[in-house]
Amino acid sequence: xxxxxxxxxxxxxxxxxxxxxxxxxxxxxxxxxxxxxxxxxxxxxxxxxxxxxxxxxxxxxxxxxxxxxxxxxxxxxxxxxxxxxxxxxxxxxxxxxxxxxxxxxxxxxxxxxxxxxxxxxxxxxxxxxxxxxxxxxxxxxxxxxxxxxxxxxxxxxxxxxxxxxxxxxxxxxxxxxxxxxxxxxxxxxxxxxxxxxxxxxxxxxxxxxxxxxxxxxxxxxxxxxxxxxxxxxxxxxxxxxxxxxxxxxxxxxxxxxxxxxxxxxxxxxxxxxxxxxxxxxxxxxxxxxxxxxxxxxxxxxxxxxxx
Numbered sequence: 687x688x689x690x691x692x693x694x695x696x697x698x699x700x701x702x703x704x705x706x707x708x709x710x711x712x713x714x715x716x717x718x719x720x721x722x723x724x725x726x727x728x729x730x731x732x733x734x735x736x737x738x739x740x741x742x743x744x745x746x747x748x749x750x751x752x753x754x755x756x757x758x759x760x761x762x763x764x765x766x767x768x769x770x771x772x773x774x775x776x777x778x779x780x781x782x783x784x785x786x787x788x789x790x791x792x793x794x795x796x797x798x799x800x801x802x803x804x805x806x807x808x809x810x811x812x813x814x815x816x817x818x819x820x821x822x823x824x825x826x827x828x829x830x831x832x833x834x835x836x837x838x839x840x841x842x843x844x845x846x847x848x849x850x851x852x853x854x855x856x857x858x859x860x861x862x863x864x865x866x867x868x869x870x871x872x873x874x875x876x877x878x879x880x881x882x883x884x885x886x887x888x889x890x891x892x893x894x895x896x897x898x899x900x901x902x903x904x905x906x907x908x909x910x911x912x913x914x915x916x917x918x919x920x921x922x923x924x925x926x927x928x929x930x931x932x933x934x935x936x937x938x939x940x941x942x943x944x945x946x947x948x949x950x951x952x953x954x955x956x957x958x959x960x961x962x963x964x965x966x967x968x969x970x971x972x973x974x975x976x977x978x979x980x981x982x983x984x985x986x987x988x989x990x991x992x993x
Contacts, residue, residue: 751784756804758919759791760991761981763802765923766846768984771930772799773847777911778827780810781919782841788812790835790843794821803993812836826886830913833892838899840915842922847911850933855908862906862932864954865939865946869932871961872925873954877902882909904929916973923980924973 759781766772766779775798783789791807793799808819812835814828831843854860860880864873877899883891895913899905903925905913914929916922939946949957970978984991 748785753804755781755784755919756791756807757992758977758981759793759807760802760804761977761984762844762919762923763793763799764984764988764991765980766926767799769927769930771846771848771926774798776824777846778824778831779845780827780831780835780843782835783809788836789817790831792823792827792831794819795824795827796821800988803991805993829886829889830892830895833889833896834899834913834915837893837896838901838915840903840917842916842919844914844916844922844926845911846914846926848926848930848933850930850937851906851912852910853937854933855906855910855912860906860908862929863936863939863946864949866932866935867957868928868935870949870954870957871928872904872932873958875902876904876906878906878908879910880908882907918974920974920977921971924976927976 759779762779763772775796778793780790780792783791786809789809789811792810793802794806794808797806806819806821808821808823809817810823810828810832811817812832814823814832816823827845830845834840834843854862860878862869862872862876864870879895879898886892886895895905895907899913899915903915903922907913912926912929914922914926916925968975
């Protein structure tokens with residue numbers, strides 16, 4: 687895969703001047719971190735369609751979409767290492783392939799996440815077959831992620847054993863408490879799996895997890911870790927980041943041994959609405975601005991992730 691990259695801010699398709707899609711696909715510039723105010727809305731969001739349903743777009747547009755998806759996935763792996771969300775060569779991130787239903791990108795098993803690049807991701811179909819790229823796929827990744835993509839209908843699935851999330855998952859009561867601001871955005875958005883069954887080496891285990899999610903974007907896994915989903919990499923990683931922050935604060939609070947102060951129910955409802963609010967004067971959502979900023983920082987030290 688060549689090094690020329692489409693600009694990798696979230697939603698790099700652009701429609702600000704009402705130009706035709708085919709023209710836009712040829713008019714992108716080579717750049718990695720344009721100023722936030724230059725970032726146009728996301729095409730899939732404009733069309734209100736998930737990425738894998740855009741199957742009739744011009745070939746050059748789809749190719750750029752796929753290139754961008756790979757860049758974002760590689761960035762997420764590298765950023766996860768910086769944030770200490772990784773665990774050796776284990777855990778897995780997946781993202782639906784634009785324009786190719788029932789396929790997703792996956793980090794190749796055996797690579798450290800600091801080695802992941804846009805070009806060494808593998809492409810997997812729902813049968814577990816590697817259809818593009820080289821290297822093995824983690825069996826548990828296929829058994830967990832395929833059913834969640836298929837049953838829950840999500841674009842991006844992130845599974846980690848992050849330290850503080852995993853610590854909370856080992857408590858008798860692993861409920862994420864609504865005591866700190868970072869946690870409030872997750873009110874009513876977390877499902878809990880209390881049955882740890884060992885390595886997920888059967889498709890049925892992933893189906894069980896997907897059913898437990900029941901429309902919620904996050905699944906806490908007892909004695910294990912977490913699954914976080916989103917409509918794109920930016921949204922999913924934003925949730926992953928703040929979930930770990932919330933769990934870290936919760937652990938610190940528990941260590942004090944003092945009684946916690948829970949947020950009032952009416953404030954929880956208010957925060958639930960505010961968490962999904964988007965300023966109409968801004969080109970992107972908060973999670974997209976967050977992820978774009980993380981990539982700009984990454985560009986300064988690890989630009990090879992986009993190779």
